[in-house]
Amino acid sequence: MLALLYREPHVNSDSTCGSFKNRVNLKDVTNRDVSLILKNVTAADTGTYECKVGQAGDQFDPKIISTVGLKVKPDQKTIRVKYGETVTLPCRAPLREQLDVAEWSRTDLESDQFVILFSDNRVNDGSQSPSFKNRVKLQDVENGSASLILKEATPADSGTYECRVVQGGNSCRKRDPLDTDLLSIVNLRVGESDCFCIRTSSSFLVLM
Incomplete structure (x- = not known):
């Protein structure tokens, strides 16, 4: 093509x-x-x-x-959120059209595990890391957005996330179906809750 x-x-x-x-x-x-x-x-x-x-x-x-x-470098961002917040990690394909494949991975996960993998018009639950089950979804794959919505963020979610996609129907080059294009890299940093406990001689004082 x-x-x-x-x-x-x-x-x-x-x-x-x-x-x-x-x-x-x-x-x-x-x-x-x-x-x-x-x-x-x-x-x-x-x-x-x-x-x-x-x-x-x-x-x-x-x-x-x-x-x-x-040579175009992927978009790179650092996002900082507080414990328990919902965060959106941005990733958008060139066209406002349905994505063929969208995947989010984290660099410290096993190679066969994903934060989320969308292919064949559905999310592949079998390849998802257990720590992200029921906490993540893609924003709008029908219109070319592979942005990741992550709920109830914890410090364990901190890390480097990578977004890859395939879009455009007929591929512009021959490739394996899972040879996706790296579009976005997000460094996510989740802080502890803004709650401090001070112990007095007979009780606890909680500061929010």
Whole structure:
């Protein structure tokens, strides 16, 4: 599939790869400037891009005139919350469309365990770490949001979380179904409760 195909006099949208839909255009094709404009860039756009141009009479055999390597770092945030709070860890795919796969992992979990894994239009409970069962959900996978909602946060939830997704229907490259794109890294820090107990000679004084 292609990021963009232009055949005079217009762009052939049917040939555009799903994840680039409505995000790409040519800068000024009228004046022979076919630089690619890519909007709403995410780490999923990392890769090597080739610009091929063919002139009339080339018998549909375009030549490579430019190769560009694009590297986009995933979004990184540090979030601090208090004990017992509900927290949202942000992660959004390029398109406001249904996600094919969405997964959140934490770097200190076993390799076969996830904070949450969404695939085949459902959450895969069998792969979820027991410590997150019934406490996490994805915000809006139907509209491209894989943001994680975590309830009743505790200090044990502190760690580095990674969000990966697959989106866009037809993949823009051949890959294993679980070869997902890293979009977001969140360092979560959960503090202790703001409650202090002071013992006097005969009783406890609790300060909130």
